Amino acid sequence: MSITYLEAIREAQARALADDPRVFIYGQDVGAFGGAFKATKGLAQQFPGRVLDSPISEDAMAGLAIGAALEGMRPILEMQFADFSTIAFNQIVNQAATMFWRTNVSCPLTVRLPCGGTMGSGPFHSQMLETIYSHYPGLVVLTPATVEDAYSMLLEAVAIDDPVIFCEHKLLYYHLKADALPTEALPANKARIARAGRDLTLVTYSAMVHESLAAADELRGEGWEVEVVDLRAVKPLDTDTVMASVARTGRLLCVGEAFPWGGVTAEVVSRVVCEGFDLLDAPPRRLNAKDTPIPYHPNLWSAHRPTARTIAMAARKVLQS
Amino acid sequence: MVQSAVEPSISAAAGAECEFYLKAFRFMLLSRVLDEKFASLYRAGKIMGGVFLGRGQEALSVSIGVHLRPGDIFAPLIRDLAGRLAFNEPILDAARTYFGSALGPMRGRDGNVHRGRPQSGLLAMISHLGAMISVVNGGLFARRLRGVKGTVGVASCGEGATSTGSFHEALNQAAVEKLPLVMVVANNQFAYSTPTQRQFACNSLLDRAAGYGVAGYEVDGTDLEACLRVVGQAVAKARADQGPQLVLARLLRLCGHGEHDDAHYIGAELKASDLGQDCLKLAEKFVLQQGWVDAAQLEQWRAEAVQQVEAAVVTAQREPGPDPFSANYWSALSSQYLVEGGATER
Numbered sequence: 258m259s260i261t262y263l264e265a266i267r268e269a270q271a272r273a274l275a276d277d278p279r280v281f282i283y284g285q286d287v288g289a290f291g292g293a294f295k296a297t298k299g300l301a302q303q304f305p306g307r308v309l310d311s312p313i314s315e316d317a318m319a320g321l322a323i324g325a326a327l328e329g330m331r332p333i334l335e336m337q338f339a340d341f342s343t344i345a346f347n348q349i350v351n352q353a354a355t356m357f358w359r360t361n362v363s364c365p366l367t368v369r370l371p372c373g374g375t376m377g378s379g380p381f382h383s384q385m386l387e388t389i390y391s392h393y394p395g396l397v398v399l400t401p402a403t404v405e406d407a408y409s410m411l412l413e414a415v416a417i418d419d420p421v422i423f424c425e426h427k428l429l430y431y432h433l434k435a436d437a438l439p440t441e442a443l444p445a446n447k448a449r450i451a452r453a454g455r456d457l458t459l460v461t462y463s464a465m466v467h468e469s470l471a472a473a474d475e476l477r478g479e480g481w482e483v484e485v486v487d488l489r490a491v492k493p494l495d496t497d498t499v500m501a502s503v504a505r506t507g508r509l510l511c512v513g514e515a516f517p518w519g520g521v522t523a524e525v526v527s528r529v530v531c532e533g534f535d536l537l538d539a540p541p542r543r544l545n546a547k548d549t550p551i552p553y554h555p556n557l558w559s560a561h562r563p564t565a566r567t568i569a570m571a572a573r574k575v576l577q578s
Numbered sequence: 579m580v581q582s583a584v585e586p587s588i589s590a591a592a593g594a595e596c597e598f599y600l601k602a603f604r605f606m607l608l609s610r611v612l613d614e615k616f617a618s619l620y621r622a623g624k625i626m627g628g629v630f631l632g633r634g635q636e637a638l639s640v641s642i643g644v645h646l647r648p649g650d651i652f653a654p655l656i657r658d659l660a661g662r663l664a665f666n667e668p669i670l671d672a673a674r675t676y677f678g679s680a681l682g683p684m685r686g687r688d689g690n691v692h693r694g695r696p697q698s699g700l701l702a703m704i705s706h707l708g709a710m711i712s713v714v715n716g717g718l719f720a721r722r723l724r725g726v727k728g729t730v731g732v733a734s735c736g737e738g739a740t741s742t743g744s745f746h747e748a749l750n751q752a753a754v755e756k757l758p759l760v761m762v763v764a765n766n767q768f769a770y771s772t773p774t775q776r777q778f779a780c781n782s783l784l785d786r787a788a789g790y791g792v793a794g795y796e797v798d799g800t801d802l803e804a805c806l807r808v809v810g811q812a813v814a815k816a817r818a819d820q821g822p823q824l825v826l827a828r829l830l831r832l833c834g835h836g837e838h839d840d841a842h843y844i845g846a847e848l849k850a851s852d853l854g855q856d857c858l859k860l861a862e863k864f865v866l867q868q869g870w871v872d873a874a875q876l877e878q879w880r881a882e883a884v885q886q887v888e889a890a891v892v893t894a895q896r897e898p899g900p901d902p903f904s905a906n907y908w909s910a911l912s913s914q915y916l917v918e919g920g921a922t923e924r
């Protein structure tokens with residue numbers, strides 16, 4: 258058996274719907290059509306009345322999910338592209354994220370964001386928004402990089418009593434495969450050592466885990482052993498695992514696909530410098546996408562985001578300083 | 579789909595209708611007394627933030643509250659004190675929230691008009707206009723999924739909020755889903771200081787309803803009897819599963835946006851027009867004319883309202899505020915294992 262990242266997301270939703278009558282899925286084209294990426298294929302037929310098409314109204318979609326969550330339901334909201342969730346930004350960050358703190362009533366809502374670039378998708382269908390949502394207290398932001406995590410973390414997201422932003426990477430949908438779905442998993446607040454190494458800690462998440470692992474392979478040929486930490490969740494950030502790794506290697510590179518201003522990579526570097534300056538043998542670095550909207554042409558797009566090659570280049574600078 | 583209200587008027591009916599009117603009237607009165615107390619405390623520097631009054635909108639607002647039942651949903655706006663009280667919001671909730679009492683429903687975390695008890699169907703508003711409507715839709719949607727019938731949800735907004743995308747998205751959503759939503763729009767002529775001609779260019783805001791396939795009704799917001807009848811009709815139709823309804827009330831806000839605002843921009847001519855009439859005074863006149871109560875009874879009701887309000891304010895004022903050194907206040911998540919810093923193992 259072989260299962261893709263996208264199939265894992267669909268299987269997790271099917272299981273959530275089967276296990277819990279409070280779960281329903283709401284979003285554009287998620288019903289009979291099965292979703293723009295087919296993440297809900299067959300679910301409307303399998304669970305009649307619980308997988309529903311919404312109007313093109315991200316704000317109202319999120320508001321509806323919040324209202325349903327307050328009534329004790331467990332809505333899964335599919336934003337067709339992460340980019341479109343900016344229309345629902347107010348509902349997510351002002352309404353859902355503040356709900357528990359203000360009212361002591363939890364708001365268990367999962368917002369699925371198909372994130373990240375694919376070739377030719379351009380500026381409005383390629384963005385990474387984990388940084389934006391992580392800024393807000395009251396939200397949990399998950400960034401699964403593997404088929405196993407896509408499955409187990411989505412199930413965990415539905416079970417969490419707070420609003421969860423589930424950043425699933427579109428580039429991984431069809432290309433990433435696993436032999437089977439996991440039967441047990443790390444909780445979402447734990448990072449994972451994706452590859453052990455002694456010379457450099459490379460902290461990353463989502464699709465960049467795979468670019469980073471490829472960079473680590475390349476660097477092994479040059480004699481370097483790079484440790485790759487997959488954050489899995491960027492909010493909460495498992496600083497303990499990062500610090501323990503930096504304590505072993507003495508060097509840090511943090512890689513993310515989001516825009517470079519601020520963000521997850523800046524947060525990781527800041528925490529390590531502030532809390533573990535003495536652990537560092539060299540200045541840490543961070544590598545992000547370029548500070549422009551995401552380009553259309555493949556030549557531009559593939560150079561806009563970090564790749565194994567540019568990650569390896571950045572890593573060499575840390576290793577050699 | 580604009581429909582005219584054809585129910586019999588209360589003045590022509592006996593008994594139960596009279597009782598109902600007087601019940602609504604007493605909540606209006608209580609609301610006015612409480613609002614005046616808050617305004618006075620604000621001017622005395624005893625309340626932080628702002629105070630926002632429902633003055634001039636009580637007839638419309640109370641009509642929502644008295645027509646709702648336990649189990650219904652109400653998303654009030656800043657001028658809906660009368661409707662809140664009629665929907666069983668304790669006076670203490672209002673007082674505690676204004677004073678930031680740790681014992682209030684918001685425990686000092688949110689203030690003044692942003693209070694609610696979502697578990698009781700009274701949603702805690704956010705300041706972003708139009709944002710509460712789809713949340714009401716969500717509650718109604720959840721009930722449909724669970725097979726619960728016969729409950730309705732009311733969302734309240736001013737004419738200014740009808741310019742927002744949220745309003746349009748949510749009204750369309752309610753219509754598409756055929757949800758039992760009653761949208762009550764108070765056209766109080768000013769959104770903060772912006773007059774209606776700078777807010778919308780259609781002839782009537784009822785076009786907003788027709789444009790989405792929603793039933794629409796217009797009502798004189800200064801007339802309690804008309805408000806009770808029209809809002810009641812809309813709520814009844816929604817409860818009978820006839821889809822979303824929109825009630826548009828014409829009135830004038832008889833105060834500033836908040837107590838910090840002297841409302842100098844409201845012209846004398848408008849104030850002197852029919853729109854500028856005080857719905858509470860009109861209702862008082864009406865009940866006296868009908869002979870339902872006499873002046874002494876009215877005075878007694880007012881005295882009782884003052885007594886209730888004073889008791890709640892004194893109680894809330896004496897209560898402790900939140901303790902910033904308590905760790906309880908510094909977690910925005912209910913899932914403790916996902917809280918950074920003081921995170922505990924699952």
